[in-house]
Amino acid sequence: xxxxxxxxxxxxxxxxxxxxxxxxxxxxxxxxxxxxxxxxxxxxxxxxxxxxxxxxxxxxxxxxxxxxxxxxxxxxxxxxxxxxxxxxxxxxxxxxxxxxxxxxxxxxxxxxxxxxxxxxxxxxxxxxxxxxxxxxxxxxxxxxxxxxxxxxxxxxxxxxxxxxxxxxxxxxxxxxxxxxxxxxxxxxxxxxxxxxxxxxxxxxxxxxxxxxxxxxxxxxxxxxxxxxxxxxxxxxxxxxxxxxxxxxxxxxxxxxxxxxx
Numbered sequence: 239x240x241x242x243x244x245x246x247x248x249x250x251x252x253x254x255x256x257x258x259x260x261x262x263x264x265x266x267x268x269x270x271x272x273x274x275x276x277x278x279x280x281x282x283x284x285x286x287x288x289x290x291x292x293x294x295x296x297x298x299x300x301x302x303x304x305x306x307x308x309x310x311x312x313x314x315x316x317x318x319x320x321x322x323x324x325x326x327x328x329x330x331x332x333x334x335x336x337x338x339x340x341x342x343x344x345x346x347x348x349x350x351x352x353x354x355x356x357x358x359x360x361x362x363x364x365x366x367x368x369x370x371x372x373x374x375x376x377x378x379x380x381x382x383x384x385x386x387x388x389x390x391x392x393x394x395x396x397x398x399x400x401x402x403x404x405x406x407x408x409x410x411x412x413x414x415x416x417x418x419x420x421x422x423x424x425x426x427x428x429x430x431x432x433x434x435x436x437x438x439x440x441x442x443x444x445x446x447x448x449x450x451x452x453x454x455x456x457x458x459x460x461x462x463x464x465x466x467x468x469x470x471x472x473x474x475x476x477x478x479x480x481x482x483x484x485x486x487x488x489x490x491x492x493x494x495x496x497x498x499x
Contacts, residue, residue, distance in 0.1 A: 266300040266329040273334040274304070279321065281313035282306050283378060287326075289369055291362040296350060300329040303373035304336065309438040310471050326373045343370055344427050353422035361387045364400040364416050367427065371412055372402065375433050379467045381406035395419060407467055408436040437463050439471040443479075446486040461490050465499030 287301035410433040445457035
């Protein structure tokens, strides 16, 4: 039974009990790609979520960000009500499902997160929420800071607050609050996020040899600000560029690496 079905029936982790820990199947990503293909959805970047705390929180589930690139050339996002431009997919016991919104993610946690037995487990759960929520906001140019978690036990409930900031590719942050009951059962999740994108690739690489020195400097600066996130874009332009532009792209990439961007 999927988490969607379990949630619809009012069931959750308490019904199923703890699932045995297991190593994610090597072909889980292929299952996600096959699922997308079966729905006629193409062009997504599928990237595994491999953070240790995610594995500790949900040891029997594999997670993948499924993102439709919007820069420099937009890939058409799915024309469906359930899939968005940025999604989190789950694979559990060979079954594929996904969350495309924060409410979807909350439903998933309600259905799948069992009682947390310790402070460490609660911190892992909150960190996992932030990590998966980042994927729902990701356009392949954001970088987020490691999660910062605070743990506050009370007589009636335990409060776990989390924060992750955009460290590159834009500005803003994600803040969340998880509440747990006396037995460690999840009571509620609240999130507030404000994310603003930074510079995105449009035509900067093609302007590296522009006759106007101001245009050249602006293009260089934009690419330096984008840093390593610009690599797929630079590779795409370089593949069809003339030798002089290829050299200019190689030079700007060396500067990005040298400046640690």
